[in-house]
Amino acid sequence: MDRPPRREVEVTGFANSDLSRGRANGVAVPDVDIVIQVRPDSVASKLPSKGVAEPRMLQKWALRICADRLVSGGFKFRRSGFRGNEPKMTLLVPSELKIFDTAVPIDISVNAVTPLHSAALISECSNLNPQSKELILLIRRWAKDRGICHAPKGHLSPYVWSLLVVYYLQVAQKEPLLPPVAEFQAIKDLLLAGCGKTAQPWRGKASELTAAELLKGFMQFYNSFPWKSEAVCVLKGTQGPMPLSLPIHIIEHEDGPKSTECGPNIEDPFAPKKNLGSGMTWWSWLRMKEELARAHTLLEQDTSLSTLLAPWSPEGPEEASRN
Structure with a gap:
């Protein structure tokens, strides 16, 4: 045949x-x-x-x-x-x-594997906690509408914004709304394949918070996040000092190497030695902090979602030239 x-x-x-x-x-x-x-x-x-x-x-x-x-x-x-x-x-x-x-x-x-990883992450989060998928999609939309997810310009990509949501749901509540990524069912099944064992499903509690409250909490969490001392590590899903295996991203100010500061350090759960924040520039770093502060202020004032998601536009020729 x-x-x-x-x-x-x-x-x-x-x-x-x-x-x-x-x-x-x-x-x-x-x-x-x-x-x-x-x-x-x-x-x-x-x-x-x-x-x-x-x-x-x-x-x-x-x-x-x-x-x-x-x-x-x-x-x-x-x-x-x-x-x-x-x-x-x-x-x-x-x-x-x-x-x-x-x-x-x-x-x-x-x-490429990043689109597959992103889709798998969202799918698994949806299975574990439907609220997590809703918040991921909302944050990705906000980042897009506010002009801070265009990776070629030094911003965090939509995939990285998804990881920030996962980490927030892991560590910022009294009880975690998501487990460590290492405990995600699909990943555990892969690790146990061929061993004759079956992974036990994660038993988490549904949040009593509304989507609006989770959104507000996300902006508050990252508006005051200690980037100098902590990294976003969804694989372990716990707060603590930066992993020694993760290269620290140092951002140079506009005056060059004379002035520097620690930028966002975000571990790739599929490649733990890779820092997904390493592409961020001084300008994109300022833009991210600016948008987090804006969103935090608006949500504290109970502003409408349409105002929060109003498309960003540059205020001057310098900003316009960067896009």
Whole structure:
């Protein structure tokens, strides 16, 4: 019997929010991730110059080929992001293609794992505590509307904002609303696979707080968070000193190395030695603190959600040029 041909490419899409939402200051922060999974040896065999190539080089080459094909099919190129650990490109899907009702920005990547990790994290949080998913999506929307989740400009990515929500729900309540990520059911099952053991489900209590109260608590928690002495570590899910294995991120002020301060240190639960706050700049660091203070003040005054989520716009030409 003939075997079916082996698939060389698998494509997975992840939608993270309402695609009809606007964007702060016209910055296209995609809510759709398209991940193209392809065997590295299959990519290497198609390189114009044969020889040994680094995995990152293969990713970039395959990504350029995929983007070229999509652009020739009607998609519009917006920008490339090759500086991060996972190369990606942002394309715009115009409404003329009739895929979406409006033009929608998307990120495409090859063999990336962050979109999968983000989707798995949200799914697992939803299973453990439905309130956590609601708060994650609300914070991600707030960060997008207020212009502080555009990673290429030094902001924390939507995935990192999700981790901040998880950590807040782990440590900021009298009783944790989420367990350590190491105790998440899916991760425990993977660790116990092949051992003949079954992971016991986490038994947490539902919060009596409303979504509005959790949102208010989140802003208060991070508005006064001791970034100089603590890191966000959802893997352990407990407050304490920074792990010695986590590289500390020091931010240089506008005057260069003469003035520095400790920036946000956020552990990647899937790669604990990786600091997800290391891409933050002095300007983006100020913007984050500014927005946390604004949100905290508005929520203390019981301001409406529409005011809190009002799209950010720069106040002057200097800020506009940064976006």
